[in-house]
Amino acid sequence: MTRSEFMATRLREVLLSGRWIAQTNIKEQIESISWQQANQRIQSLNTIALLTYHLNYYLDGILNVFEGGKLEIRDKFSFDMPAMTSETDWSNLVKEFLVNSEKFAMHVEKMEDALLDTPFVDEKYGTYLRNIEGVIEHSYYHLGQISLIKKLILEK
Template identity: 65%
Template sequence: MKINLTIAGRLREVLLNGHWIANTNYKEQLNEISWQLAIQKVGNLNTIAALTYHINYYLAGLLRAFENGKLDISDKYSFDVPQINSETDWNKLVSDFLYNSEQFINQVEQMDDSIFDQPFVDEKYGNYLRNIEGIIEHSYYHLGQISLIRKIAMPNLT
């Protein structure tokens, strides 16, 4: 079994086209959301736009680290979502998210299986496998939140 293909498949499941674990995925959820719903506050929860930005922030940061060997992201900036004031703004965020998702999956797919045990950027961050699996787990966590926020904000959804 090729680890790179297995992990890339798991990423594809949560980000682009799967239904096995959550019966949905980011692409499906985000393509069904208006910009108004994306920025709607539900109680003290993050908005769907903020959660989308948040996951995209980590995808983009790890992609850069794959390319240059430097991790230049910080948790404190991971919710600094730009203003979403129109459908165009929302579509740009979703488009960036989907592009980075595809690029991330493609990068993982091209990795040699020997890299997964190697330290990721610095030993303190663990190995490549731990960090990539972290993206999968983190993505499912926030996908669940997006699904629930949609159902709370639009109770007639099936």
């Protein structure tokens, strides 16, 4: 297995289909709740919808680079989710997240291993590998939050 294939497997594990580290994945967590639950606020915590939007924001922005575009995302906009007022809004966000997750993993899987060690856009952003690892770590961090928030919502 190449390094790129290994990284793609790790991405799919946290985003789409794995159960090894957390006994769950983001797809499993977000597909099993309603839009009202996704938008339910528990004290000062982010909502599951907002965390899903946030994760998708980064996937979409990095995918743009993978597909030949520029790095146009900015941290300060990563939580600027439009109002979510229906099941359709939630369903569309979940669908976009899942499509972007698979596209992201497919791009990584097809990368030449040598690309992993090259600068991502600019040297100040580190290498492709560092950024892909960052997506994995960031996703596990928010998976933990999503899982806990979901438990709190379902206990009510």
